[in-house]
Amino acid sequence: MLLEISELSVSFQSIYGTIPVLDRVSLAIHPGEIIGIVGESGSGKSVTAQSVLRLLDRNANYTGGSIRFRGHDILSLKEREIQALRGKKIGMVFQEPMTALNPTMRIGQQLANVIRKHRGVSRTEAERLAVEALAAVQMKDPEKTFRQYPYELSGGMRQRVVVALAMSSPPELLIADEPTTALDVTVQAEVLKLMKDLSAQTGTSVMLITHDIGVVADMCDRVYVMYGGTVVESGKTADVLHHSNHPYTRALIEALPEGKDKNKPLKIIEGESFNARKRPSGCAFLDRCPLRSARCHHKPPFVISASGHRSACWEVNVDHAVNQ
Numbered sequence: 472m473l474l475e476i477s478e479l480s481v482s483f484q485s486i487y488g489t490i491p492v493l494d495r496v497s498l499a500i501h502p503g504e505i506i507g508i509v510g511e512s513g514s515g516k517s518v519t520a521q522s523v524l525r526l527l528d529r530n531a532n533y534t535g536g537s538i539r540f541r542g543h544d545i546l547s548l549k550e551r552e553i554q555a556l557r558g559k560k561i562g563m564v565f566q567e568p569m570t571a572l573n574p575t576m577r578i579g580q581q582l583a584n585v586i587r588k589h590r591g592v593s594r595t596e597a598e599r600l601a602v603e604a605l606a607a608v609q610m611k612d613p614e615k616t617f618r619q620y621p622y623e624l625s626g627g628m629r630q631r632v633v634v635a636l637a638m639s640s641p642p643e644l645l646i647a648d649e650p651t652t653a654l655d656v657t658v659q660a661e662v663l664k665l666m667k668d669l670s671a672q673t674g675t676s677v678m679l680i681t682h683d684i685g686v687v688a689d690m691c692d693r694v695y696v697m698y699g700g701t702v703v704e705s706g707k708t709a710d711v712l713h714h715s716n717h718p719y720t721r722a723l724i725e726a727l728p729e730g731k732d733k734n735k736p737l738k739i740i741e742g743e744s745f746n747a748r749k750r751p752s753g754c755a756f757l758d759r760c761p762l763r764s765a766r767c768h769h770k771p772p773f774v775i776s777a778s779g780h781r782s783a784c785w786e787v788n789v790d791h792a793v794n795q
């Protein structure tokens with residue numbers, strides 16, 4: 472196992488007191504695998520990803536559970552040790568490419584600096600590898616891009632440069648948090664395909680965070696559906712998308728414009744979006760769920776099928792139940 476998050480709980484200290492935002496999140500990534508984390512805004516996707524690199528704000532507390540990367544207990548590593556993982560073993564791509572780029576430095580120089588740091592090669596060799604990395608992310612004229620500044624590139628091109636930076640060691644795990652949300656649709660598809668191809672070539676695993684279940688269908692081997700700081704359903708992408716159990720997963724799929732049944736009208740998920748300050752004691756989706764019943768006031772256990780398809784809903788009907 473490359474990454475194993477087990478029963479992770481996180482809360483934030485705020486003016487309203489302590490707000491629990493992750494409630495016993497478990498998730499695993501095997502080497503070479505692409506997993507998706509999908510859910511609407513505020514469901515805890517970014518907090519989960521940032522926890523892996525201990526990048527959460529100072530007002531965050533890890534209140535339970537563990538994160539193991541290649542067997543290392545991330546939550547008890549020293550700052551120096553976690554810094555050694557960041558970038559080199561675990562790369563990151565965020566929604567806004569400019570957060571990762573220095574606006575005043577030429578692209579090639581930024582890339583060469585990172586390559587030197589991670590691979591310990593000479594400056595000339597790093598520069599050669601930087602041009603190679605730009606070619607690998609399909610820059611039409613890698614030598615020209617090498618000499619350009621970030622402002623001279625389009626959003627899609629900048630995000631390709633960030634992918635090149637993140638993949639330069641290459642890392643064992645790439646965390647991509649809404650990497651294409653800021654890009655237009657055709658460019659989105661190109662950047663996602665690029666990440667998928669690079670993952671296949673290098674064996675880098677990918678944790679892809681998205682609110683778009685359509686992206687998951689195209690990209691991911693397995694998927695975790697999050698709602699209200701909990702994982703409500705997970706499994707192989709085909710199982711979760713074609714045989715979804717949890718009413719929230721079903722609602723996400725029905726809200727897709729290219730949903731299975733084109734004759735059905737698009738649905739919106741009714742009710743107010745989740746508010747971490749008013750977390751129900753039972754199922755997080757309780758207030759919005761069309762299937763809710765009295766027992767949903769108690770936290771539903773995970774039910775797990777033979778293929779590893781897990782769902783936390785009292786209403787689902789699979790092989791057997793295990794306690795969460």
Ligand SMILES: Nc1ncnc2c1ncn2[C@@H]1O[C@H](COP(=O)(O)OP(=O)(O)OP(=O)(O)O)[C@@H](O)[C@H]1O
Nearest residue numbers: 483485492511512513514515516517518519528747
């Ligand atoms: N620094 C912080 N202080 C207090 N609360 C926070 C902080 N960071 C995140 N949260 C809260 O944690 C919850 C989960 O946020 P998170 O960013 O993980 O959601 P998300 O699923 O990634 O959504 P989005 O797509 O909007 O980023 C939200 O309720 C958010 O308000």
